[in-house]
Amino acid sequence: MRQTLRSAVARHGRETIAWLAIGGTLAAMFFTAYQVRQGWEQRRLAAEQAVRDRLTTAAVLIGTEAGKMSALELRALLWPVLGTNGFPSVRPLTLDGFARAGEGVFAAMSDDRGAARPGYFRLARGGHGEWTAEMRGALATDSVYAREVLDEVRRWTGRVDLDRPEARIGIIHPNVGGVPVVVAMAPARGADGRAVALFGVTYSRSVALRTHVGHVLRRVSLLPAPSGERSDSTKVDNSGLAVRLLYATGLHDAVSPAAADDAVWRSGFVATRAIDGPDGGFTVEVAVPESVGRRYVDVATPLGGERLMLSGVLFLGLGFAAAAALGLRRQYKLAEARRTFVAAVSHELRTPLAHVNALSETLLLGRAESPEQAQRWLRAIHREGRRLSVLTENVLMHARGERRGIRAAAQWTDVSAVVYDAVSLVEAQAQARSARIVVVGTAVEGTAGGAGGWVDAAAVRQIVINFIENALKFGPDGQTVTVTVDLKRPAAPGGAGGLLRLSVDDEGPGVPPADRDRIWQPFVRLAEGGSAPAGTGLGLSVVRQLVAELGGRWSVCNVSGRGARFRVELPLREPATSSPAKRQMVGSTGR
Numbered sequence: 266m267r268q269t270l271r272s273a274v275a276r277h278g279r280e281t282i283a284w285l286a287i288g289g290t291l292a293a294m295f296f297t298a299y300q301v302r303q304g305w306e307q308r309r310l311a312a313e314q315a316v317r318d319r320l321t322t323a324a325v326l327i328g329t330e331a332g333k334m335s336a337l338e339l340r341a342l343l344w345p346v347l348g349t350n351g352f353p354s355v356r357p358l359t360l361d362g363f364a365r366a367g368e369g370v371f372a373a374m375s376d377d378r379g380a381a382r383p384g385y386f387r388l389a390r391g392g393h394g395e396w397t398a399e400m401r402g403a404l405a406t407d408s409v410y411a412r413e414v415l416d417e418v419r420r421w422t423g424r425v426d427l428d429r430p431e432a433r434i435g436i437i438h439p440n441v442g443g444v445p446v447v448v449a450m451a452p453a454r455g456a457d458g459r460a461v462a463l464f465g466v467t468y469s470r471s472v473a474l475r476t477h478v479g480h481v482l483r484r485v486s487l488l489p490a491p492s493g494e495r496s497d498s499t500k501v502d503n504s505g506l507a508v509r510l511l512y513a514t515g516l517h518d519a520v521s522p523a524a525a526d527d528a529v530w531r532s533g534f535v536a537t538r539a540i541d542g543p544d545g546g547f548t549v550e551v552a553v554p555e556s557v558g559r560r561y562v563d564v565a566t567p568l569g570g571e572r573l574m575l576s577g578v579l580f581l582g583l584g585f586a587a588a589a590a591l592g593l594r595r596q597y598k599l600a601e602a603r604r605t606f607v608a609a610v611s612h613e614l615r616t617p618l619a620h621v622n623a624l625s626e627t628l629l630l631g632r633a634e635s636p637e638q639a640q641r642w643l644r645a646i647h648r649e650g651r652r653l654s655v656l657t658e659n660v661l662m663h664a665r666g667e668r669r670g671i672r673a674a675a676q677w678t679d680v681s682a683v684v685y686d687a688v689s690l691v692e693a694q695a696q697a698r699s700a701r702i703v704v705v706g707t708a709v710e711g712t713a714g715g716a717g718g719w720v721d722a723a724a725v726r727q728i729v730i731n732f733i734e735n736a737l738k739f740g741p742d743g744q745t746v747t748v749t750v751d752l753k754r755p756a757a758p759g760g761a762g763g764l765l766r767l768s769v770d771d772e773g774p775g776v777p778p779a780d781r782d783r784i785w786q787p788f789v790r791l792a793e794g795g796s797a798p799a800g801t802g803l804g805l806s807v808v809r810q811l812v813a814e815l816g817g818r819w820s821v822c823n824v825s826g827r828g829a830r831f832r833v834e835l836p837l838r839e840p841a842t843s844s845p846a847k848r849q850m851v852g853s854t855g856r
Contacts, residue, residue, distance in 0.1 A: 287589050294583075312562040313533065320536035320551045323487040327508060328540030328549040330485070331477035338473065339449045341370045343434060346451035346464045358453060360387040363464050364401040371468070381472040384414065388422075388463040396422070396463070404467065413441045414448060414467050427452045427460035438470060445470040445512050471518045474510055474547065478520045482508065488553070488561075505557050511548040523554070534558035617649040624649075648693055675838060678722040680765060684750050687729035694734065699743045702733060706750035706766075718752055719839045720765055724811045728767060731804035732831050736771035740828060744772035752837075763837025770830045775823035785809040785819065808833065 340347070345358055345366045364385040371383055384404030388396040396419070404411040417439040425432055435450040448467045452460035482503045507523040507530070519525050532555040539548050553561075624642045633639035681704075688702050695702050729748065736746045751766040776784060783789050787806040808831075812819045817835040824830045 283589075283593050287593070291583075309562060313558070316534050316553075316558055316561045317536055319488060320534060320553065321538060323506070324536050324538035324549040324551040326485065326487065327478055327481050327551065328538055328547070330481045331474055331549075332540055334477040334480065335473060338370065338477075339434075339436065339447075342367050342466045343449055343451045343464070346453055347433065358464065360385060360399050360401055360464070363387065363466075367402075367466050381468045381476075382410075383466060383468040384410070386411075386415065386418070386465050386467075388418070388465075390461050390463075410441060413439070414446070417441075417448060418450065418463075418465060421450075422463065427463065428458070430458065432460075435465075445516065447473065471510065471512070471516070475518060475520050478508060478510070478549075482506070482521060487551075505553055507550075507552045507554075509550050511550060513546065524552075526554075529554050532558060534561075617653050620649045621646050621653075648690070674721055675719045676722060677717060678720050678725070680718055680720065680725065680750060680752055683722050683725050684729050684748060684767075687726045688733065688748065690730055691733045691737065694737050695746070698737055698740075700737055700740070701745045702748065703745060704748045704750065706748075707752055718763060718765055718837045720835060720837060721815060724815060725765070725767070725835070728808050728811055728833060729769070731808050732767070732769035735804050735831065736769055736773065736829075740771040740773035744828075746771055763839075765835040765837055766832065767835070768830055768832040770824055771828040773828045775829045776821050781821050784821070805831075 345363050367383060367385055371381060382403040384400065384402040384407075386401070386404055387399045389399065390396055398415055400411055404414060417437055421435060421437050425435060433451060435448075437448045438445060439448065440446070446467055447470045448465060450463055450465035453462040453464060455461040482501075484501060485503075486501050487503050487506060503521070505523060506521060507526070508520040509524045510518040510520060512518070523529060529552050530550070532552060534555065534557075535550065535552040537548060537550050540546065624646050627633070628639060628642055633642065684704055688704060692702070733746055733748065736744075740746065747770040749766070749768045749770070753764045753766075785805050785808075788802040789806075809819055812833050812835065815835050817833055819831075819833045821829060821831050
């Protein structure tokens with residue numbers, strides 16, 4: 266008992282360790298997957314930030330270059346005045362000459378001179394300090410525009426001493442009619458160094474900046490190709506880049522075509538940079554659509570192969586864990602079935618052995634009251650011995666079947682004699698259940714056509730015994746078990762087409778359709794626990810193995826109102842080496 270308990274404890278301990286190992290493997294696998302997923306997430310966030318940083322760099326570059334162009338533009342516009350350091354040359358500068366030079370500068374910078382609305386003015390200083398205005402361009406054609414610009418200029422001159430040598434350039438950025446403009450001025454000086462005139466130019470600030478930003482977008486590649494492939498360094502393509510300028514007044518000025526789509530400014534890839542320039546401070550906003558940004562992220566973090574590999578590892582790991590769990594569960598069920606089988610075999614062996622021991626001991630002690638009684642006891646001992654042989658043969662056949670070691674040997678056999686011999690071996694079990702066994706069919710002894718055929722006698726005997734024992738176990742007391750034996754011989758000796766049909770009908774509950782395939786497996790019993798009848802669970806499995814070796818078919822069905830019908834069909838094949846001299850009848854006439 267202690268050994269059994271120790272064995273059970275060790276077995277359960279091994280099973281527990283196996284389940285813990287499977288669980289630990291799954292936990293480690295999922296933890297690894299989680300860590301890899303976290304690494305992916307960190308790489309993705311870093312890639313997204315890298316895209317935003319690149320956009321920030323683009324905004325800085327755009328704003329800086331536009332500011333440089335604005336400074337060059339202002340210097341070029343005021344150069345007619347600054348070129349002489351503000352002092353009059355041999356030929357004094359006129360407003361018309363100043364305006365012509367300015368128009369040339371605007372023509373060189375952009376074809377959109379009309380949208381820039383350039384205007385030119387000259388304020389001449391009178392003897393009493395008053396300023397007389399002279400205007401050209403947009404200032405000459407738009408009195409409102411001219412009045413507002415000159416008002417801003419006069420306010421500026423009121424704060425600045427133009428006679429000081431350091432007062433060389435003045436730049437103001439008023440909003441005229443709600444539109445930001447640039448007013449750039451430089452004083453022209455007399456021989457005494459005093460300012461005698463103030464030349465100035467005014468133009469649309471947004472048009473100028475938009476022009477300068479457009480130059481940058483056409484000449485400088487600000488982002489790599491989204492596909493990740495090496496791009497042509499000679500080709501500039503910033504068509505997917507959205508750029509707009511923001512002014513202190515709140516005005517948004519779209520520069521690139523992509524900037525007109527409001528959705529692009531709601532994407533996760535937007536960068537903003539404030540710029541201080543000679544034409545006033547402004548803000549550059551740069552963005553790419555969400556889809557384009559994601560393509561940049563995918564290029565920076567090519568995780569497709571890694572995802573596929575990790576998915577494969579997870580799938581294989583889960584598959585292996587599931588297979589291990591199923592295998593462990595199958596081993597557990599097999600171990601349970603084997604333990605049940607050992608217990609059943611022990612019980613099946615104990616009863617006939619007890620009868621044999623008791624009857625043989627009684628005979629040895631000479632307690633038989635008459636020779637007839639002694640003969641009955643001897644026949645009982647012989648019957649129980651044969652019953653033990655049947656049980657042992659079932660176990661051995663199952664073992665040979667598991668090793669594919671069953672070999673059939675066809676002999677010319679008296680089929681009816683073999684069937685009656687099998688019935689005689691289970692008569693005692695039938696009598697114990699008050700059951701009756703009836704044998705019918707075309708192969709029954711004494712029917713027309715004879716009862717001989719080429720078949721393995723031992724296999725037929727074992728099949729009939731197992732079918733009848735199964736019927737007695739699961740049928741009610743007092744039932745009639747019907748054994749049907751039909752024999753169809755081939756048309757010519759050695760020919761094909763001979764067939765032996767064996768079927769056993771009981772009066773039990775039948776077999777549910779869902780279990781009609783399962784019951785042919787070893788150790789399968791439809792009833793469990795205390796309701797299960799005694800037995801090893803090998804009978805039908807051995808039948809299946811024998812019939813398969815003989816090349817036959819097996820089946821089970823329910824007969825309406827009568828119970829279950831188990832049937833096998835065995836082909837009759839005469840060996841090629843057979844001869845009439847070798848046709849020795851095999852079988853027993855005992856019943």
